[in-house]
Amino acid sequence: MPKLEQETSFRSQLSFWEAIALSIGIMAPTAAMALNGALAAGITGSAVPLAFLLATVAVGLTSFAFIQFSRYFAHSGSSYAFNGIALGPRAGFFSGWALLGTYLAFTAASIAEVGSFFQALLADFQMQAGWLPFAVIAGVCIWLLAYNDITLSTRLTLVLEGLSVFLILIIAGAILFKGGASGHLTLVPFIPDGAQLSLVGSAAVFGFLSFAGFEGAATLAEETRNPRRTIPIAMLTAVVGTGLFYTLVTYAQTVGFGTDAAGIKAFAASTAPLGELGQHYLGGVMATLINAGAVVSAFASALGTATAGARLLFSLGRDGFISERLGTTSRRTGSPYLALAVIMVIAFAVVLVWSTAPEINGATLFGYLGSIGVFLILVAYILTNVGALRFFMVRRLWSWQWCIPVAALLVLLYTLYSNIYPVPAPPNNLFPYVALVWLLIGLGIIIASPALARRIGKSLEEQEGFSKAREAREAASGEAETNAAEAANTTQVATRAGVVEERQPEAKTRKPQSAADEAATQGAADADEASADAAGDSESES
Numbered sequence: 401m402p403k404l405e406q407e408t409s410f411r412s413q414l415s416f417w418e419a420i421a422l423s424i425g426i427m428a429p430t431a432a433m434a435l436n437g438a439l440a441a442g443i444t445g446s447a448v449p450l451a452f453l454l455a456t457v458a459v460g461l462t463s464f465a466f467i468q469f470s471r472y473f474a475h476s477g478s479s480y481a482f483n484g485i486a487l488g489p490r491a492g493f494f495s496g497w498a499l500l501g502t503y504l505a506f507t508a509a510s511i512a513e514v515g516s517f518f519q520a521l522l523a524d525f526q527m528q529a530g531w532l533p534f535a536v537i538a539g540v541c542i543w544l545l546a547y548n549d550i551t552l553s554t555r556l557t558l559v560l561e562g563l564s565v566f567l568i569l570i571i572a573g574a575i576l577f578k579g580g581a582s583g584h585l586t587l588v589p590f591i592p593d594g595a596q597l598s599l600v601g602s603a604a605v606f607g608f609l610s611f612a613g614f615e616g617a618a619t620l621a622e623e624t625r626n627p628r629r630t631i632p633i634a635m636l637t638a639v640v641g642t643g644l645f646y647t648l649v650t651y652a653q654t655v656g657f658g659t660d661a662a663g664i665k666a667f668a669a670s671t672a673p674l675g676e677l678g679q680h681y682l683g684g685v686m687a688t689l690i691n692a693g694a695v696v697s698a699f700a701s702a703l704g705t706a707t708a709g710a711r712l713l714f715s716l717g718r719d720g721f722i723s724e725r726l727g728t729t730s731r732r733t734g735s736p737y738l739a740l741a742v743i744m745v746i747a748f749a750v751v752l753v754w755s756t757a758p759e760i761n762g763a764t765l766f767g768y769l770g771s772i773g774v775f776l777i778l779v780a781y782i783l784t785n786v787g788a789l790r791f792f793m794v795r796r797l798w799s800w801q802w803c804i805p806v807a808a809l810l811v812l813l814y815t816l817y818s819n820i821y822p823v824p825a826p827p828n829n830l831f832p833y834v835a836l837v838w839l840l841i842g843l844g845i846i847i848a849s850p851a852l853a854r855r856i857g858k859s860l861e862e863q864e865g866f867s868k869a870r871e872a873r874e875a876a877s878g879e880a881e882t883n884a885a886e887a888a889n890t891t892q893v894a895t896r897a898g899v900v901e902e903r904q905p906e907a908k909t910r911k912p913q914s915a916a917d918e919a920a921t922q923g924a925a926d927a928d929e930a931s932a933d934a935a936g937d938s939e940s941e942s
Contacts, residue, residue: 410476411734414624416634418551419617421558423638425704426506426613429645430564430697431513434674436606437650442668444603446659447592449651451600455607456643459614461808462781463639464801465788466615467632474627477715478618478708479780481860486787489856490846495787496716497842499780501835503709505773506613507542508747509766510702512755514538516762517695520672524688531762532755538699539751543744546706549733550623553703560700564693565645568674571690572652574681580655581663589654605818608811610646612777614639616704619711623734653677706747710740720855771819771828775835778816785809 440448466482475481477492479499484492515535522529545553579585592600617634621627656677657667670676674694678686714736717726730737754765785805792798823829846853 410623410729412623412625412627413551414554414620414630416630417558418554419620419624419630420634420638421554421561422616422620422704422708423614423635424561424642425554425557425700426616426708427611427638427642428510428561428613428697428701428704429610429642430561430568430693431510431701432610433568433646433649433653434672434694434697436610437653438668438670438673440603440606440650441654441664443606444592444599445664446589446654447600448603448654448667449589449647450592451603452607452610452643452646452650453590454600455604455611456639456647458604458608458808458811459611459639459643461804461811462785463614463635464804464808465785466618467635468788468792468801469784470618470621470631470635471628474621474624474631475715476619476622476711478615478621478712479784480712480715482791483783483787484856484860486791487783489853489860491783491787492860493716493721493846493853493856494839494842495780495783496712497845498776498783498839500709500712500716501838501842502612502773502777502780503705503712504743504746504750505769505776506705507702507709507743508750509769509773510698510705511535511539511542511747512751512762512765512769513698514695514702514762516766517691517698519762521688521691521695524684524691532751535751535762536748538702539744539748542699542703542706543740545703546710546740546744547730547733547735547737550620550707550735553707554620557700557703560696564697567686567689567693568649569645571674571678571682571686572649575652575656575677578681580652581658582655582660585655586659588659589651601814602818605815607646608815609774611639611642612774613701613705613708614642616708619708622711656681706740706743709743710736713739713742719859720852768827768831771831772834772838775816775819775832776838778812778819779835779839782809782812782816785812 437448437452440451444451466478469482469486473481473485477484477496480492480496482492483495487495512531512535515531515533515538518534518538519529519531545556576585614635617631617638621631624630653667653673654663657663657670657673667673672691674690675687678690714727714729716722717724717728717739719727726736726739726742728738729735750769751765754760754768785808788805789802793802820832824831
């Protein structure tokens with residue numbers, strides 16, 4: 401294999417479980433349940449599980465566009481490639497830039513969160529230490545793991561997050577077994593009164609944000625076996641499975657604190673609801689284990705976002721952004737090592753610089769950076785659903801399905817609006833503007849660099865054309881093999897029956913071979929025609 405090809409391509413080696421690990425790792429369900437349920441309780445009272453159930457439906461609508469795109473395109477650029485093909489290279493770059501900002505913000509946020517959770521874990525043992533040293537150590541470990549073979553980081557992510565989820569399920573099971581605070585289970589959290597129902601939509605925003613990162617598996621498309629089947633199933637399974645987990649755990653939290661006024665107040669005021677419930681229902685040891693699980697979950701999340709961000713930046717670099725060296729991989733590990741280095745250096749710089757601000761700690765920094773990342777990922781989600789509408793409707797691949805991304809757009813716009821108005825208290829009111837500055841930088845880059853847009857357009861044209869041509873060749877090859885097999889079977893049957901003479905099998909054997917050649921020749925012609933059509937379609941769109 402030529403050196404250049406070896407350095408600019410991934411190894412196709414991942415399975416379904418390794419692909420889904422990245423989506424689950426970025427969503428970090430343990431970290432989400434550590435606080436988001438309490439935040440929702442402060443808005444909607446006991447109807448928290450209903451809010452998360454509705455959020456699951458909303459995210460399911462949003463994920464439909466990503467799932468459909470992933471059935472057609474296997475590209476590590478995710479939204480960058482999807483929208484580049486559907487809306488043109490400039491829109492594709494802008495989408496990728498928004499998603500890249502999300503992964504940068506989430507990586508730095510999760511590194512800070514590791515330090516914060518580890519600081520809390522030490523407090524359980526009557527030990528005190530600052531959060532920053534642990535955050536830096538975690539960041540170095542994440543860099544080393546992400547540099548190594550992708551199978552190591554994805555499997556480790558799945559194991560770490562799986563262990564912490566298992567601990568939470570133990571607590572939830574104990575609460576449900578004991579009937580919660582009242583001693584018996586109730587459906588009240590799913591049947592709110594009129595006042596609560598009016599606030600469920602607002603509380604569902606916290607549920608929706610708990611799913612941020614479900615699309616992470618799409619960045620592994622070029623490294624996954626049979627990606628057009630595996631990646632869509634991985635994303636769908638991640639959304640549905642995590643949604644059921646969120647609904648179950650928030651229900652257990654709600655009944656665990658109690659559905660009366662005092663219980664709701666305690667739930668909403670809790671800064672560590674899982675730890676408090678673990679200590680109350682299972683003892684102090686479980687509370688300590690939950691804190692350890694939170695550290696593990698935050699670490700897995702940072703590893704996942706660094707992995708996804710590096711692959712997205714790799715795709716941009718491969719198409720000419722900044723330097724083509726960003727689009728190279730390590731010949732030893734297969735990782736996009738230069739793109740990963742950029743992601744980690746920026747993440748370290750953000751954490752170290754912001755840590756010097758007065759009255760800042762790991763938890764606060766996590767909240768700040770997470771808020772910025774959420775604004776950016778909502779923009780990427782909105783553009784991807786718009787792109788799906790255009791791509792699939794123009795090609796008449798959808799009939800009634802258009803209503804799904806339309807509903808998703810309504811949900812996304814409402815979520816974006818809810819995070820902007822009413823205007824949050826300082827400094828949260830500044831975060832939308834920070835996200836806007838990042839988006840304007842990306843917009844300026846692609847407008848000021850028409851050569852970059854042309855390179856992106858050409859690369860994506862080749863991607864789409866190659867996909868169609870390969871499908872045509874595979875279909876032609878399969879048809880040729882089928883014809884040859886059928887002819888061979890016919891010859892064997894005729895020989896056993898004694899119907900043909902001694903030389904007839906040879907003649908019949910040559911005949912199916914001729915049919916195979918004819919099918920293969922026709923398949924190659926179809927492939928060339930499909931490739932030309934694809935290139936023409938993409939050129940007209942660009």
